[in-house]
Amino acid sequence: MVGTLAPRRDIPSATVSRLPVYLRALHEFATRDVTRVSSEELAAQAGVRPTQLRKDLSHLGSHGVRGVGYDVGRLTAELTNALGLNRSWPVAVVGMGNLGRALAAYSGFATEGFHVEALFDHDPSVIGDLVGRHRIASMGELTDVVARLGIAIGVIATPANSAQDVADALVGAGVRAILNFAPVALALPEGVACRSVDLATELHVLAFLRQPERVGADVGRGQ
Amino acid sequence: MVGTLAPRRDIPSATVSRLPVYLRALHEFATRDVTRVSSEELAAQAGVRPTQLRKDLSHLGSHGVRGVGYDVGRLTAELTNALGLNRSWPVAVVGMGNLGRALAAYSGFATEGFHVEALFDHDPSVIGDLVGRHRIASMGELTDVVARLGIAIGVIATPANSAQDVADALVGAGVRAILNFAPVALALPEGVACRSVDLATELHVLAFLRQPERVGADVGRGQ
DNA sequence: CGCACTTTGTGCATTTCTTCACAAACCCCT
DNA sequence: AGGGGTTTGTGAAGAAATGCACAAAGTGCG
The missing domain is CATH 3.40.50.720 (NAD(P)-binding Rossmann-like Domain)
Known part of the structure; x- marks a missing residue:
């Protein structure tokens, strides 16, 4: 990263990189006509831990319902809006x-x-x-x-x-x-x-990870 | 990142992701017949800060020469070896x-x-x-x-x-x-x-960064 | 031969990111 | 209407990554 920095609103850049993944996971549930998901289910689909998903969403001020989970449609709309995908x-x-x-x-x-x-x-x-x-x-x-x-x-x-x-x-x-x-x-x-x-x-990193000396390792944005 | 973890030898994963970039920067100097580079020159070519380059290389136990810089050929060889690129x-x-x-x-x-x-x-x-x-x-x-x-x-x-x-x-x-x-x-x-x-x-992240509300921002592995 | 100058390597402080642990909030059943 | 059972949201702890500042180590000139 060389350019500039400091997202104006305080959404951590690591979180921003994951929001699209959550959005896609939500689409997956939507196509199965699921209307509510828990952070655990959604996190599993996205390949992250539930606690990280919740923390990430908390930066959006996004609100699920305690004891229930997230409304797929509503959360999709919120993420779409946060990412600026409601335009061309x-x-x-x-x-x-x-x-x-x-x-x-x-x-x-x-x-x-x-x-x-x-x-x-x-x-x-x-x-x-x-x-x-x-x-x-x-x-x-x-x-x-x-x-x-x-x-x-x-x-x-x-x-x-x-x-x-x-x-x-x-x-x-x-x-x-x-x-x-x-x-x-x-x-x-x-x-x-x-x-x-x-x-x-990416290939170079894989080569590094696959060297015999080093045991199973998984660096970076593996998923 | 979801898979496993813990690179066996203690090279931080963030460092591993940058090593290929350094290697490419070195190739660039080599094609210009440059035989010695300072961390500042190499870092500029790679798009990182000199201090980070030196810290990264220190994890390899790699040694430049104080007051002089790095030997392009030698450092290339060390990186190639560290990444496991000396095989097919x-x-x-x-x-x-x-x-x-x-x-x-x-x-x-x-x-x-x-x-x-x-x-x-x-x-x-x-x-x-x-x-x-x-x-x-x-x-x-x-x-x-x-x-x-x-x-x-x-x-x-x-x-x-x-x-x-x-x-x-x-x-x-x-x-x-x-x-x-x-x-x-x-x-x-x-x-x-x-x-x-x-x-x-990647496109989604760019869309987020380009939303009018948020001023110039540069998230993640921009370079 | 020694001194001035340059550039690396690294301990430490700082920031960023992740994970834990638990209180708050809500549903549903009786 | 109240209580048990879930699941979220978050403060605080921990881990990782970054950046700073300076000592160490080398060159080369006088």
Whole structure:
């Protein structure tokens, strides 16, 4: 973590990272037509301990009912609202290699108001190609397109060496939330949110954990 | 994190998650023919603070030279060794949708001894198809193939509802390290290492951070 | 050869995160 | 209406991670 810090309201960042997991667990119960869950059931589904779930929810001022549990619908609404998922989030993907194309088509991105609305690439030979319902635009069009479509989140799926330039372009165009798949630490101005996902790093950590010397271990956000 | 715990040797898990980042930063310097770096330079490249870098390296018993810095080659070797990257890690990818195919072809996977050696899918209509240099095998072949090729790491890129079955199959076949892209908390026996990457969760966190009420914030593994 | 300068390694303080333990709150049954 | 049985919400304890400040250890110049 390099950017800025200090969530304005006092929700710990560790808690924020888990809220989406709780939301998904709730959806799971909803599809089974369960209307009430205990912290124990919900925590089991989410892969955390009940006590942590309750503490996390307490930061939202969220209220279950003692002796009963949580109303699935109500808690879903509260979490959805807390996460800001009751609006639309136009997403742009930059970098149309294997990963970028997969992300552009990934159904996980289509949930909860996230919509891929624009695709960009540097390579002239792919500009104009259709991926899903969208045409790949050139980097030169980025500023205009981002402004016109009100892109809120930029996904960087380029090689490492162009990631910083892309980030600068996105920020310059007004994007203030970036999901970065390139294996570099981006330098970003204060006020720009960034999450990085690094596949090679994940494999490296697994390799460490699986070394014969070290016994069964489970580091980090295993679940 | 739900699985087991307690890295046998006392390297904090937060440190372990950063070691691959340092290794990559070192590679960057090496390609520029730099042979010595200070903790300040290396930390800047890695996106952390110098003091944290030094503290992390101290857990390895790694030694730089006071007044000088670190020898790029030597530190690279030490980190490579500590992470267990001086051997080959055969990887299998299960689930040949968009994401699985991208992962199978992803060059980031090809670094440092990680080699995709087997591909699996449930869908009969894609079994036998070639992706890269490999044929997609059926789930029924999983146990045999994993054993024969000595697969060390299983990557799950299936929908959420089949992820647990796939995990069980992998573990049953002897795989004890899993990289999970399905949005579920896997239940795994003690001694199986697991890292989960959840794209939807990352977007949700970004949405939270970008809500108007909360000012610039940067949660979690932003870099 | 010694002194000034640089940069590491680390004990300690601080902050953040997790877990425990229990009182408060609510339902339901009689 | 009251009491037993649950399950939440939370203060306080404990653990982990981070950041500070400085001593230790090296280089190189005079």
